[in-house]
Amino acid sequence: MERALQALADPTRRRILDLLMEKEMAAGEIAGHFPQISRPAVSQHLAVLREAGLVSERQAGRFRLYRLEADPLREIWEGWLRKYQRLWEGRLLDLKRLVESEEWEEE
Amino acid sequence: MERALQALADPTRRRILDLLMEKEMAAGEIAGHFPQISRPAVSQHLAVLREAGLVSERQAGRFRLYRLEADPLREIWEGWLRKYQRLWEGRLLDLKRLVESEEWEEE
């Protein structure tokens, strides 16, 4: 999960995952979606995502197809983020109102 | 969401949020849970979390109490991570069709 969260900190890598959500894609096709950065840069992003387990690759002819692997995302959700869910649902609204109205108790 | 994900990339900052999930805490009390790093380092982590909207602070006497703010976490979930949920819930074969028909189901 550590590596995955670090990988997700970069917006380009998140956009790559968004692309791969629709279908698996060759490295060149992915790079084509990022005209502002060079192709090797995208290749390095793909290496980071692969080391985080967020994508898998397979050789197909002279192309290399990348596929999304959602398991680390599940780990982030079930292993960490999920436990905060109750805080942003319902019960917190009252606390939030308290905060905003400066109704604080001393100590 | 960008700033929040960047803040969450650091494990110390995630542990700070875990601490604050139980109760609000003074900066010094938080720093006490991290004997291996200096108190100013923790203070800087708190500043990062604050700029990401993940914590709020209030002065209480000569202490400064930090409170968890879960809204950015909700944003990460609802605005990005959640759309991958069905991918880790075993419907990989139907993925392509689901995406193309935009049939998003809740939970």
Place this chain on the structure above:
DNA sequence: CAGACATGTAAGCGATGGCTTACATGTAGG
């Protein structure tokens, strides 16, 4: 095989990140 094409890897560079120590700010309480 030879050349073209798809891609990864290496080297280097400027920016950022996380840490430290030293100092500044601000609040409380005699």
Place this chain on the structure above:
DNA sequence: CCTACATGTAAGCCATCGCTTACATGTCTG
């Protein structure tokens, strides 16, 4: 007030990051 305490801020250091260009690897195709 004046001093101690709780905390934030500044400056500097070194590692890492994200990017670039140049080169290496590997696979198809004639």
